[in-house]
Amino acid sequence: MEELTHSSSEETKTTAWVDEVFFKGRKVKRSELPEEKQRMTQEAQDLANLYSKLVMEFREGEIVQGKIVSISDKEISIDIGFKSEGTVARDEFANLADVKIGDDVEVFLDRVEDHSGQLALSKRKADFMKTWERIQSIHEKQDVTTGNIQRRIKGGFVVNVMGVEAFLPGSQIDVHPVRDFDALVGRDMDFRIVKLNDARKNIVVSRKVIIEEGLKGVREKILSELQVGDVMEGTAKNITDFGVFVDLGGVDGLLHITDLSWGRVSHPSEVVQLDQKLTVKVLDYDRERQRISVGLKQLQAHPWDGVDDRYPVGAKVLGKVVSIARYGAFVELEKGLEGLVHISEMSWTQHVKHPSAMLSVGDEIEVVILNIDKEGRKISLGMKQVDADPWENLEQKYAPGSRHTGKVRDLVPFGAFVELEDGIDGLVHISDLSWTKRVRHPGEILQKGEEVEIVVLGFDRNERRIALGLKQAQSNPWDEFESLYSVGSQTAGKVIRVMDKGVIVELPREVEGFVPASQLKRLTKGSKQTVSVGDEISLEVIEFDRENKKIILAAQSPDGVENDEEIDSETRDQYIVGSDSPPAGSEPTETQ
Structure with a gap:
């Protein structure tokens, strides 16, 4: 051909x-x-x-009608009226036991000819497309469908809706917070399809919108009848740092932390638990924003009502320390009723530098009501008043002139504090430390913790002060010094301090004397530097003042020549043994 x-x-x-x-x-x-x-x-x-x-x-991508012509171990042959038959895997049939030759079946025409020239069919895809069409219809009509919660995933759950997986966000489960997410797995629930992506075949469902629709009528009824001052029953549905959201039967009200209790509340969970039944009072209702504020404490009596009867001045009561400040401690007598224990009211005897040295938050203590200011809503409390004032009985024990033994508790520039008994201190002024030495600091005479014998010089109960003397515990040597260091007598002295206007010398019997600069000239012979600390020099007493405890001396020249120059009166008057400050202009020089 x-x-x-x-x-x-x-x-x-x-x-x-x-x-x-x-x-x-x-x-x-x-x-x-x-x-x-x-x-x-x-x-x-x-x-x-x-x-x-x-x-x-026969268009590819559509569902076609076919008839089962044969069934083998692996596949089922289906005649759709095409020039050749197509095959479908057995596992694509859900109820394989019910499948038989001659049954009509709908299949999905995947390709008219696959790579081997065969007709490509799918039962599974046909079932999915029919299901998807039903899901689209449900979504368009906004009908309710039933699904089974399969498992938890990040942000929510996977739900089986007619064999297709859908996403249920955690926020769309209920109008109330969900306490136990795991308990929902495996449960059948009604859902509404709220989002459908046909291209990606994604489904988002919600149960919350169904519940909200059911509560819509109830909510509108409650809001229309709600009035400020109403007392309502509710359930604590959510607890935050700033308060509690209360379900009032279809509408939510905010119970702020400040309206939970008349007392201090650090966190709402201290007062209210989740799902707890509450009776609250409507405090405010914003109709435009539909916001409701409720209160719990407003249904309880105000703690300041009748406070005078419950806490009369002078009464001893128990309280709990709830706060500590540098000036005192706040003590809760009952919920919403607090008083202040000032730092000065904490102890009769101890020197309290900070309240935390005596108290801690949470301590339960006994206090005395000192004063109640109802207008200012302030209560003054005292701790020390629980016990008798020990100073009431101390005046006889520590009468002026009495001798006692104490322990040096502290040294300060102006003296030393000596503890006479537990919590009772007296002050030894720097001028009462020594009869014979000019003390610049108490540390030259005493040390902390040292046991000393002292004499009470004065007792002031109102100011709670006891004046003590250390030198008074010994006899006054100046009676003897008056004859030992009479004017004109000669003695030796050791230079212990050099100043601009003279030098301090230590004389026999550990008493100090002063040599003015004008009385050192007989040793200088015209030089500027006359003596140094540690030098031994011969001296003559030129003035003795027993009352002011002054010994003024003049240096004797080696050749015996006398110095008749008068002593500067200001220099003479400023030197007193036992004074706590040097004479003006008499600061120590570098030779010390």
């Missing part, structure tokens, strides 16, 4: 017949062919048209 081929384009390769054909190596029109050849080409055209029509009846 002579060669005969058809010429066609890519677009009409199997579906259109053309007028031009190749005959004997050249392209000719069909009308130019011999009659026999024209009949053959017409038959080929009819067959092509029939195949094209058959293919066009």
Whole structure:
């Protein structure tokens, strides 16, 4: 048979017949062919048209009707009326035991011809498409559907809706906070499809919107009848740092932390627990914003009502320390009723530098009501008043002139505090430390913790002060010094301090004397530096003042020449043994 081929384009390769054909190596029109050849080409055209029509009846990506013609171990053959049969894997049939030859079945036409030229069908895809169409219809109509909560995932749950997985956000489960998410897994619930992505086949469902719709009528009724001052029953549905949200039967009210109790509340969970039944009072209602404020403490008596009767001045009561400040401690007598124990009211005897040295938050203590200011809502409390004032009985024990033994508790620039008994201190002034030495600091005479014998010089019960003397515990040596260091007597002295206006010397019997600069000239012989600390010099007493405890001396020259220059009166008057400050202009020089 002579060669005969058809010429066609890519677009009409199997579906259109053309007028031009190749005959004997050249392209000719069909009308130019011999009659026999024209009949053959017409038959080929009819067959092509029939195949094209058959293919066009089956569109890829659609569901088609078919009949089961055979069942094997691995697959099921289905005739959809195409030139060849298609196969579907057995596992795509849910109820395989009910499947039999001759059954009509809907399948998804995946491809008319796959890579092996076979018809590609899918039962699973057909079932999914039919289910998806039902889901689309439910979403469009906003109908309620039932689903099963399968498992927890980040942010919510996976729900099985008619065999398709949907996402249930955690915030869309209920109008109330969910306490136990795990308890929901495996439960069947009603849902509404709130979001559908057809391209990605994603579904988002909500149970909360169904509940809210059911509460809508109740909510509107409550809001229309709500009045400030109403007392309502509710349930604590959520607890935050600033308060509690209370479900009032369809609407929420905020119970602020300040309205929970008349007393101090650090966190609402101290007063209220989740799901606790509460009776609250409506404090405010913003109709525009539909916000309700409720209170719990407002249904209880105000703690300041009748406070005078419950806490009369002078009464001893128990309280709990709730706060500590540098100036005192706040003590709670009952919820909403606090008083202040000032730092000065904490102890009769101890020197309290900070309340935390005696108290801690949470301590339960006994206090005395000192004063109640109802207008200012302030209560003054005392701790020390619980016990008798020990100073009431100390005046006889520590009468002036009495001798006692004490322990040096502290040294300060102006003296030393000596503890006479537990909590009772007296002050030894620096001028009462020594009869004979000019003391610049108490540390020159005493040390902390040292046991000393002292004499009470004065007792002031109102100011709670006891004046003590250390030197008074010994006899006054100045009676003896008056004869030992009479004017004109000679003695030796050791320089212990050099000053601009003279030097301090230590004389026999550990008494100090002063040599003015003008009385050192007989030793200088014109030089500026006369003596140094530690030098031994010969001296003559030129003035003795027993009352002011002053000994003024003059240096004796080696050649015996006397110095008749008068002593500066200011220099003479400023030197007193036992003084706590040096004479003006008499600061120590670098030679010390």
